Amino acid sequence: MINIAIVDDHEMFREGLVLVLSQVDEINVVGNFNSGDSFLKALEELDIDIVLMDIKMEGLNGIETTQRAKSVKPDLKVIAVTMFVEDSYYMQMINAGAHGFVLKKAGKYELVQAIHEVNNGGNYFSQEILQKMAFKAISGKDEKENQLSTREVEVLQLICKGLSTKEISEALFISQKTVEVHRSNILRKSDQKNIAQLVIWAIKNNYTTI
Structure with missing residues (x-):
């Protein structure tokens, strides 16, 4: 069983993720949080393998939240679930310790695939995000x-x-x-x-x- 936490300040999106992931037998959502602060306060008590983290949130953003979470639990795996944002955010998120990126418009299959690949020790990047970062980097x-x-x-x-x-x-x-x-x-x-x-x-x- 893969234990998942969700951190996103959009309630409808969080509820949608919980609904989608609850239909996958090997995935267990153990908590969902509307802010980085609320997640960090509960982190030590949570038994989680992966956190699905929004990047742009009110208050503590996903980059800062990831950095602080990894300082508490270095083995925690983080997948950024995001819309397209400024290129700098992607590299900052990678530097903070993210293991993958999935676009919010992605389907259930891609999200579950990302969770499995990251849980197995790999990395996952939505192709659109990878192309965007690579194109900028080529210059x-x-x-x-x-x-x-x-x-x-x-x-x-x-x-x-x-x-x-x-x-x-x-x-x-x-x-x-x-x-x-x-x-x-x-x-x-x-x-x-x-x-x-x-x-x-x-x-x-x-x-x-x-």
């Missing part, structure tokens, strides 16, 4: 100063597809520990802090396409 394309090895490129491409460490291990017939070593080397060479940033970097540098 500031980075030089590949630290060239990746052939194996690192293979691992990177599978990371960009949202595969977990276990799935990459099985696909490439290497141990999970070896996958983690490659992942660490790729992050070091690319000078990225997390996997979400790495996906954008890989697109900018033509290691993968969207």
Whole structure:
């Protein structure tokens, strides 16, 4: 069972999410909150795996809420559920620790897919959001100063597809520990802090396409 919390200041949208997710057997909504403050006050008592977080909220926004939540529970996974906003918000949300982005207009299937992929240790980006971020990033394309090895490129491409460490291990017939070593080397060479940033970097540098 995947325990979910919802944080959004639009009541009708929250209620809609609760209704949609209540129809999915393996998902359990354990709480929904109308503000970042109310969520943070209840966080320590909540048994949750993933929080669906709006970015633009009255009071404490989703970026600040995510930062504070991750400081309390570092393993908490965050999926931003949002409309299109300024590009800077996306990168700030990634830097705060978000594992994925889903547009509010997305259907039930995409939302459930995002929850499963993030819960399994991957990342999920709505294609429209990924294209928007990648298009903006291309103009500031980075030089590949630290060239990746052939194996690192293979691992990177599978990371960009949202595969977990276990799935990459099985696909490439290497141990999970070896996958983690490659992942660490790729992050070091690319000078990225997390996997979400790495996906954008890989697109900018033509290691993968969207």
